[in-house]
Amino acid sequence: MRSQVANTMFDFIEALEKITSEEEAFVELRKVADSFGFSSFAISGIPEPHERIDPYVLLNGWPEEWATRYMAKQYFTVDPVIQRTILSDNAFVWEDALRHMNIGKSGLNFMNEAREFNFINGFSVPIHSLTGFRAIVTFASDRIDLSSEARGALHMISIYAHNKIKELKTGGKQVVFDSGRHLTLRERECISWCSEGKTAWEISAILGISERTVAHILENAQRKMNTTNRTHLIAESLRAGLIR
Structure with missing residues (x-):
């Protein structure tokens, strides 16, 4: 018998297979974020330092003011979560992973700004390909409480969601x-x-x-x-x- 967490994962995958628009994908991922206790989420590719992040953002469930500020100031270059994502393809809870990182002054200032929008803790899933492509699916809230089963399910959901959004944008999954x-x-x-x-x-x-x-x-x-x-x-x- 499947657990509630497993049911959430498979229900999401089944729902995603039926959708035909990015708007529908947003609605489904919003449901997932809510069920796991997250207030915000986003899916984005990770650009090179000299590029802008705007064209890489695939789905944006952040507060509008924070999203506008993040992209205007190109904060991905100092965002510790992005830096951690580049280093490894293992999913991680921010609080656990970032305490082991050497975060400079700009990174700390960034994190203090993010706290104003309830970006206090989160769960992020790096997506790397063998060809060098890098992306992130990230969820945030003021606090999180995820079991190991929930982390595994959210990891799977995140990868599936990212690839479904790419499929919708490119027109197929051939x-x-x-x-x-x-x-x-x-x-x-x-x-x-x-x-x-x-x-x-x-x-x-x-x-x-x-x-x-x-x-x-x-x-x-x-x-x-x-x-x-x-x-x-x-x-x-x-x-x-x-x-x-």
Whole structure:
């Protein structure tokens, strides 16, 4: 029997598959943010330091005043959350991750400004591709309380939402379909078990192969699907209809 968190995740994925506009995507992500206790959210690519962030913003659920100020002052260049996102593809809670970072004066000033708009703590999901593309899905509030299950579900939701918005903007998801066609039956099998929460060791026991072989199979699948971690791989496999 699925938990409420799992139901929220799968309901969102199912709803997203049916939408045809960015406005509908915004409504669905607003529901998700509310259900996890967040007041704000955004999805954006991450530009190079000499570029402006405005063209990279895919979905903006920030307070209008803060969004206007952020883009006018190009705050992404000093935003510690963005800097952390560039360094790793692991999802993170701001409070946990930023305490280990050396944040300069400009970063601290930025964080103090953000607090005025209830950007006190949050959860962010970096999205990296093997081709060098970088993006972020981020949620913010005055406080958060996420279980490990909720963090995993929100990680999956974020990747799916980002890729759905890109799909709506570019007019299709043929690329992910094409990538999925190159997966072997064994790769699909391992991804399916991975989506059930099985570890590489557990999958090896189920399939009667070594744990090292499972890891190698999943690494190959990640490369074919242009993903950098297993959560991203599962999300793309769901979008391609390879697993359910």
